[in-house]
Amino acid sequence: MATDNREFIDEFLVESTENLDQLDRDLLALEAEPGDPQRLASIFRTVHTIKGNSGFFGFSKLGALAHSGEHLLGRLRDGKLRLDDRVTGTLYSMVDAVRSILQAIEATGTEGEQDYRDLARQLAAAAAEEAAQVEVRSSEPEPMDEPGESSANPTAELASPVPTLSASPAAVPTAAEPDAPVASVPAAGGPAAVIPAAVVPVTPVPSAGGTSSGSTVADSTVRVDVDLLASILDLVGELVLARNQLRSIDTEDPAVLAVSQRINAVTSALQETAVKTRMQPVEHVFSRFPRTVRDLAVSCGKEVQFTVDGADTELDRTLIESIRDPLTHLIRNAVDHGIEPPEARVAAGKPRAGRLALRAFNESGRVTIEVSDDGGGINVERVREKAVARGLVTAADAGSLPDERVLQFIFEPGFSTAQAVTSVSGRGVGMDVVRTNIEAIGGTVDIHSRPGVGTTVRVHVPLTLAIMPALIVHCAGERFAIPQAAVSELLPVRRAAGGSRIEGLADAPVMRVRGRLVPLVFLDTFLGLRAATACREEGTVVLVRVDDCEFGIVVDGTRSATGARGCRDLLEAATLSTIVVKPIGSLLAGMGLYSGATVLGDGGVVLIVDLRGLSRHANLPPIEQEDSAAAPDGREPSERYLVCRTRAGRRIAVPLGSVTRLEQYRTAEVQTAGHRRLVRRGDGFTPVHDADLLLGEPVPSHPVDGTISVVVLGEKLGGCGIAVEAILDVLPADAAARPTHPTAGVAGTLSLAGLATDVLDLTGLIGVAPPA
Amino acid sequence: MPFEPVRRWCTFLVGDACFAVDSAAVIEVLRDRGLTRVPLAASGVLGLAHLRGRIVPVVDPAERLGVHPTGRNTRTHLVVALGDDWYGLLVDEMLDVIEIPPARIERPTAPGAAGDVVTGTYAAEHQLVHLLDPERMIQALVRQGAHHAARPGGTHGGLD
Numbered sequence: 001m002a003t004d005n006r007e008f009i010d011e012f013l014v015e016s017t018e019n020l021d022q023l024d025r026d027l028l029a030l031e032a033e034p035g036d037p038q039r040l041a042s043i044f045r046t047v048h049t050i051k052g053n054s055g056f057f058g059f060s061k062l063g064a065l066a067h068s069g070e071h072l073l074g075r076l077r078d079g080k081l082r083l084d085d086r087v088t089g090t091l092y093s094m095v096d097a098v099r100s101i102l103q104a105i106e107a108t109g110t111e112g113e114q115d116y117r118d119l120a121r122q123l124a125a126a127a128a129e130e131a132a133q134v135e136v137r138s139s140e141p142e143p144m145d146e147p148g149e150s151s152a153n154p155t156a157e158l159a160s161p162v163p164t165l166s167a168s169p170a171a172v173p174t175a176a177e178p179d180a181p182v183a184s185v186p187a188a189g190g191p192a193a194v195i196p197a198a199v200v201p202v203t204p205v206p207s208a209g210g211t212s213s214g215s216t217v218a219d220s221t222v223r224v225d226v227d228l229l230a231s232i233l234d235l236v237g238e239l240v241l242a243r244n245q246l247r248s249i250d251t252e253d254p255a256v257l258a259v260s261q262r263i264n265a266v267t268s269a270l271q272e273t274a275v276k277t278r279m280q281p282v283e284h285v286f287s288r289f290p291r292t293v294r295d296l297a298v299s300c301g302k303e304v305q306f307t308v309d310g311a312d313t314e315l316d317r318t319l320i321e322s323i324r325d326p327l328t329h330l331i332r333n334a335v336d337h338g339i340e341p342p343e344a345r346v347a348a349g350k351p352r353a354g355r356l357a358l359r360a361f362n363e364s365g366r367v368t369i370e371v372s373d374d375g376g377g378i379n380v381e382r383v384r385e386k387a388v389a390r391g392l393v394t395a396a397d398a399g400s401l402p403d404e405r406v407l408q409f410i411f412e413p414g415f416s417t418a419q420a421v422t423s424v425s426g427r428g429v430g431m432d433v434v435r436t437n438i439e440a441i442g443g444t445v446d447i448h449s450r451p452g453v454g455t456t457v458r459v460h461v462p463l464t465l466a467i468m469p470a471l472i473v474h475c476a477g478e479r480f481a482i483p484q485a486a487v488s489e490l491l492p493v494r495r496a497a498g499g500s501r502i503e504g505l506a507d508a509p510v511m512r513v514r515g516r517l518v519p520l521v522f523l524d525t526f527l528g529l530r531a532a533t534a535c536r537e538e539g540t541v542v543l544v545r546v547d548d549c550e551f552g553i554v555v556d557g558t559r560s561a562t563g564a565r566g567c568r569d570l571l572e573a574a575t576l577s578t579i580v581v582k583p584i585g586s587l588l589a590g591m592g593l594y595s596g597a598t599v600l601g602d603g604g605v606v607l608i609v610d611l612r613g614l615s616r617h618a619n620l621p622p623i624e625q626e627d628s629a630a631a632p633d634g635r636e637p638s639e640r641y642l643v644c645r646t647r648a649g650r651r652i653a654v655p656l657g658s659v660t661r662l663e664q665y666r667t668a669e670v671q672t673a674g675h676r677r678l679v680r681r682g683d684g685f686t687p688v689h690d691a692d693l694l695l696g697e698p699v700p701s702h703p704v705d706g707t708i709s710v711v712v713l714g715e716k717l718g719g720c721g722i723a724v725e726a727i728l729d730v731l732p733a734d735a736a737a738r739p740t741h742p743t744a745g746v747a748g749t750l751s752l753a754g755l756a757t758d759v760l761d762l763t764g765l766i767g768v769a770p771p772a
Numbered sequence: 773m774p775f776e777p778v779r780r781w782c783t784f785l786v787g788d789a790c791f792a793v794d795s796a797a798v799i800e801v802l803r804d805r806g807l808t809r810v811p812l813a814a815s816g817v818l819g820l821a822h823l824r825g826r827i828v829p830v831v832d833p834a835e836r837l838g839v840h841p842t843g844r845n846t847r848t849h850l851v852v853a854l855g856d857d858w859y860g861l862l863v864d865e866m867l868d869v870i871e872i873p874p875a876r877i878e879r880p881t882a883p884g885a886a887g888d889v890v891t892g893t894y895a896a897e898h899q900l901v902h903l904l905d906p907e908r909m910i911q912a913l914v915r916q917g918a919h920h921a922a923r924p925g926g927t928h929g930g931l932d
Binding site for chain 1: 806807808809810811812813817820821822825826827829854856857858859910911914
C-alpha cells in the first residue's frame with residue numbers, strides 16, 4: 001500500500017512542509033498581533049488540512065496531534081480563549097512535532113517511534129483550561145457594544161479584543177482606558193461576546209478547512225519536478241550551442257541569414273525564460289529565519305527585533321539551498337554573540353531590543369544578502385591578538401594592518417572557535433565554514449564591524465551558475481574561459497615605456513596599473529603549457545579581481561608585430577561570449593583549478609578557469625588596501641620598497657622604482673677586477689656592490705658554493721647590482737613614516753610593515769662606484 | 773539459493789589484455805573525438821570530450837592496468853557513467869558484449885598493477901576476461917594532479 005500511495009504521500013509531504021513554513025510565519029505574526037482573525041483562520045485551515053490528509057493516509061499519530069491542535073486553534077479563533085506565551089509555546093511545539101513526524105514519514109514511510117500523546121494532552125489541557133477562564137469572565141454582566149459601531153469599524157475592534165480579554169482582572173481598567181485606541185470597547189469581558197460576531201463578517205472562516213483564498217494562486221501555478229526543469233535547461237543549453245554553431249557558418253544566402261537571425265532571437269528569449277524557471281525568491285530560505293531568531297532570542301535571553309527585506313529577490317534554486325546554512329549560521333551568530341543582553345543594551349544607551357536586519361537585493365548582476373545587527377560589534381584588537389597568537393600574522397605586521405583586513409582573519413579555519421574571541425568580541429563561530437560554503441558557489445563574503453555599533457556581514461552570490469558571460473582567451477594553442485564577472489579590464493602588454501609594462505622582478509612579475517602594482521600570472525607557464533619565459537613582449541593581460549586579490553592573467557596576444565594595437569586586437573585575443581557551464585566531474589573539479597567547462601559554438605570543449613583556485617595555487621598576495629596606498633588627504637600613493645636582508649643581517653630597503661631586475665648568481669660567477677667585483681651578464685659585466693660594504697658593515701666572506709641575490713638598478717643609477725643575502729618582500733611605506741637620520745649609505749629610515757628599515761642612499765652610491 | 777541475474781559485460785582490449793565493464797554502466801562508444809587538454813591534471817587524464825551536452829573526461833587506463841601497449845593509434849573511448857558523471861576510457865579495441873553467469877566469475881587475476889581495480893576474472897573460450905571496477909580505476913587515475921600546480925614557473929611565488 002505504501003508504494004501505491006508513495007506519489008500521493010510525496011505530494012502530501014511537500015504540501016505539508018510548505019504549510020508548516022506558513023504556520024511558522026503565521027504564528028510569529030500572531031504573536032506580534034494577537035487576535036488577528038485572518039492569521040488565526042489561516043493557521044486553523046492549515047492544521048485542519050494536515051489533519052484531513054493524515055486521516056486519509058492513515059497516519060494516526062499525526063492525525064491525533066493535528067486534531068488536538070485544531071481544537072485549541074478553534075477555540076482561539078472563536079475567541080473562547082486568548083493567546084499567551086504558554087499557548088503560543090504549545091502551538092510551536094505542535095508545529096515542531098508535526099514537522100518531525102513528516103520528516104519521519106519522508107525518511108521511513110512511517111510516523112516514527114516518538115510518542116506525542118503528552119503533547120496532545122497539553123494541547124487539550126490548554127484549550128480546556130482557558131475556556132473555563134473565559135467562561136467565568138464572560139458570565140460577568142457587561143454592556144455590549146453597539147452593533148452598528150462594531151460592524152462599521154470591525155478592524156479597530158479586532159486589533160484590541162484579545163489583549164482586553166487576556167488582561168487579568170486587576171489589569172482590566174488599564175485595557176479599557178478611555179484614550180486607548182480601543183476606546184470603543186467599554187470594559188473587559190464584553191468583547192468576549194462581541195468578537196465572535198465581529199470575526200465572522202470579516203473572514204468567513206470555512207468550517208471544513210476550505211482553501212478558497214489560495215485557489216487563484218493555485219490555478220496559475222503548476223508543480224514541476226526539479227529534474228525536469230534541469231533537463232529543460234540542459235536542452236536549452238544544447239540549443240544555444242547549436243545556435244552558436246549556426247551563427248559561425250559563413251553564408252551569404254539571405255534566406256538562411258533570416259532564419260538564422262530568427263532562431264538566434266528565439267533561442268536567446270528561450271534561454272532567458274528557462275533560466276527564470278530556475279529562479280526562486282530567497283523567501284524560501286528567509287521564511288524560516290523569523291522562527292529561528294525567535295527561538296534563539298528566547299533561549300539566549302535576548303530581545304531581538306528582526307526585519308526581513310527583499311525576500312522577493314530571486315536566485316537560482318540550487319544556490320538558494322546553498323545559502324541556507326551559511327545564512328542560518330550568520331543569524332545565529334548575530335543573535336547569540338552580536339546582540340547584547342537587554343540590560344547591557346540599556347546600559348549602553350541603546351534600545352532594549354536589538355535590531356537584526358536581513359536584507360537581500362540585486363547589485364551589479366549579483367545578489368547581495370546582508371545580515372546586520374546593532375550589537376556590540378567585534379573587538380578588532382582581540383582578533384588582532386588572536387591572529388598573532390595563532391601565527392597568522394607577525395606582531396609587527398598585525399599592528400600596521402587596517403581593521404578591515406584584521407576582521408578577515410575571522411574567516412580563517414579554526415580561528416574563531418577559540419573561546420577568547422567568541423566570549424569577548426562575539427562573532428565568528430565557524431565563519432570559515434560560512435566562507436567556504438559561499439565560495440563554493442562562486443560567491444564572496446565580507447564583514448564590517450564597529451565596536452559598540454554593530455556588525456554587518458555581506459554575502460554576494462551569483463544569480464545563477466548555469467549560464468554566464470565569460471571571456472574566451474587563447475593561450476599556447478588552447479582556449480580557456482574566464483568568468484567575466486571577475487574581469488575588470490584588458491590591457492595589452494607593451495615592451496616600450498609609457499604603456500602597461502611587465503616589470504622584471506624575476507620570480508614575481510608585476511605590472512603597473514594606474515599606480516598600483518598588480519601581480520601577474522603567465523597562464524601558459526603556470527599551466528605548464530610552455531616553458532618559462534622571463535618577460536614576454538606581446539600578449540594581453542586580463543585584469544581580474546577575486547575576493548581581496550587583484551591580479552593579471554597574461555594570455556597570448558595577437559601575433560601582429562605592428563606597434564599600435566588597438567581594441568580590436570585585444571578582442572581578437574579574448575572574445576566575450578555567453579557560455580553554458582557544465583560540470584567536469586567531481587574528480588577533476590577537485591583539482592581546484594577549473595570550475596567547469598563549456599562547449600563553444602565550434603563544438604570545442606573549453607575549460608573555465610577557477611580564478612580563486614588560480615590565485616591560491618599561484619600563491620598571490622592579497623591586494624594592498626587602497627586606503628593605505630592612496631592616502632585620504634590626496635597625497636601621492638606612498639612609494640613601495642623592495643625589502644632585503646644583508647648578509648650581516650641588516651634590513652634594508654630600495655625604492656622599487658629604481659629596481660629593474662632581481663637576479664641570482666652563484667658565488668663562483670662573481671669575478672674580481674681590481675677592487676671591483678663583477679658578474680657577467682649577456683655580453684657585458686655588471687658591477688656588484690655588497691650592501692654591507694656600502695653601509696660600512698664588516699663584510700662576511702662569501703661561502704664558496706653559495707649563491708648571492710643581486711638587486712640590479714636602473715641605468716640612471718649605473719645599472720649596477722647590490723648583493724644581498726635575501727630578498728624579503730615588496731612593501732609600501734607606512735603612511736606616517738618619513739625618512740629620518742641620514743647616515744653613511746643610508747638615505748633615511750622608514751617603517752615598513754612596522755619594522756624600522758634603512759633605505760639605501762642610491763645616488764650616493766653612484767659616487768662610490770662610477771659606472772663600469 | 774538466491775536468484776542472481778546474469779549480467780552483461782562490455783569487453784574490450786587494452787594492449788592485448790581483455791577487460792570488461794558492466795554494460796549497465798556503459799553509455800556509448802565514442803570514436804575519433806578531439807580532446808581538450810586539461811593542464812596540470814594527472815597524467816592518466818587525456819582530456820575532455822563532449823557527448824550529448826555533457827563534458828566527459830577521458831582517461832588512459834593502460835598504465836593503471838599494468839599493460840603497456842606499443843604503437844597505439846586508437847581513438848576509441850568507452851564512455852561509462854559514475855554516479856552523475858561520465859568518464860571515457862581509452863581502449864584499443866571494442867569487443868563483444870557477453871553474458872557472464874555470476875557463478876563463473878573467479879577470483880581476480882590480473883596483469884601487473886591492476887590488482888585493486890579488477891574485481892573478478894572470467895575464463896572465456898580464448899582468453900581471460902578481467903572484470904573492472906571503473907569507479908575505482910577512474911578515481912585512481914584522476915585523483916592525483918593539481919597538487920603540483922603550485923610549482924613556480926613564471927608565477928608569483930613570493931620574493932624570498
